[in-house]
Amino acid sequence: MLLLNVAIVVLAILNISALRESAQLPPEYRTPYMLMQYQSETVAEARMLTSFDGQDIHSPMHLDYLLTMYRHGSSIPVTDVYQGEVTERRITLVPATTSFSIGSSLSVGTIFLLFALYVLFRHRDRSYAPVLHLLAACTAIMILFDWGALAPLPLVANFLLRLLFDLSIWILPTLFFHFSFIYPTDRPRLRRRWLVPWYAVSLIGMGLSIYYTVTLYVGGTPILDTDYLPVHGIINDVFLIAGLLCTVAHFEYAALKITDAVLRKNVYWVLLGIMFGPLVYVFMILAPRILQGSEFVSDALMQYTLILAPLMFWKVLRRERQPE
Known part of the structure; x- marks a missing residue:
């Protein structure tokens, strides 16, 4: 069991660099925490991605997995929907961690x-x-x-x-x-x-x-x-x-x-x-x-x-x- 603890420490140290480089979407694609119905008029509608770097998005979990393939700062072509309008654009991924x-x-x-x-x-x-x-x-x-x-x-x-x-x-x-x-x-x-x-x-x-x-x-x-x-x-x-x-x-x-x-x-x-x-x-x-x-x-x-x-x-x- 002691070896398990040693392995955890070693891998955790390695994972620090991965966390530092992790990426997420820009703010306009993210829903604020605790977004309630009564806030809907004061909070801008988030853009919804339909494709990411040429791959169709099937679920939020699918997008989270795709984001692990990239570092923050990467420029990615996407297709999104905002207020009923479909747009193709490039976005720059931002850091997912602080x-x-x-x-x-x-x-x-x-x-x-x-x-x-x-x-x-x-x-x-x-x-x-x-x-x-x-x-x-x-x-x-x-x-x-x-x-x-x-x-x-x-x-x-x-x-x-x-x-x-x-x-x-x-x-x-x-x-x-x-x-x-x-x-x-x-x-x-x-x-x-x-x-x-x-x-x-x-x-x-x-x-x-x-x-x-x-x-x-x-x-x-x-x-x-x-x-x-x-x-x-x-x-x-x-x-x-x-x-x-x-x-x-x-x-x-x-x-x-x-x-x-x-x-x-x-x-x-x-x-x-x-x-x-x-x-x-x-x-x-x-x-x-x-x-x-x-x-x-x-x-x-x-x-x-x-x-x-x-x-x-x-x-x-x-x-x-x-x-x-």
């Missing part, structure tokens, strides 16, 4: 990685340690390995970054749910049979991730000739939302069954970390992205809410080592 957003990702991801190491070295004797370590490490991967420009990095690095990111997002919901069965005390094995379908879905998703990543990055298959975008842009996000909701529900149920006051308090601290950390991120970022194609708020800002999870978990683990 020093603040990259710093936010590095800070939050590092906190999760440090927590994973803390669990590995200080609580390795606990039955929940392997699951909690992987849970923290996979979360760090999802934060640190965010999509950047492909050009600055060699093919092998891009392949590993994308593969580990996709594998992590498939196993993370199951790890959350699994953790609710083994903390603060291990549940009867009969009840843990509910984990079987979750691990089955995770394994299927991870298998698809390996297949699609090899197909795209090694085989050079066009992404529209695969089901990568719907599988990894919608289905895995829905799976993550379901995993977090089931985790919260199961922890709530477990708390009602625990008679020990200290253990019950520990469960509520864990719930606090999940509900005001990852769960808030899900409903402000992932759910809106699925339903309307854009987030409610800035991803960089919302990442800081995730810190509540390792902080609350760390507080609980310290209480175990130093009983009241």
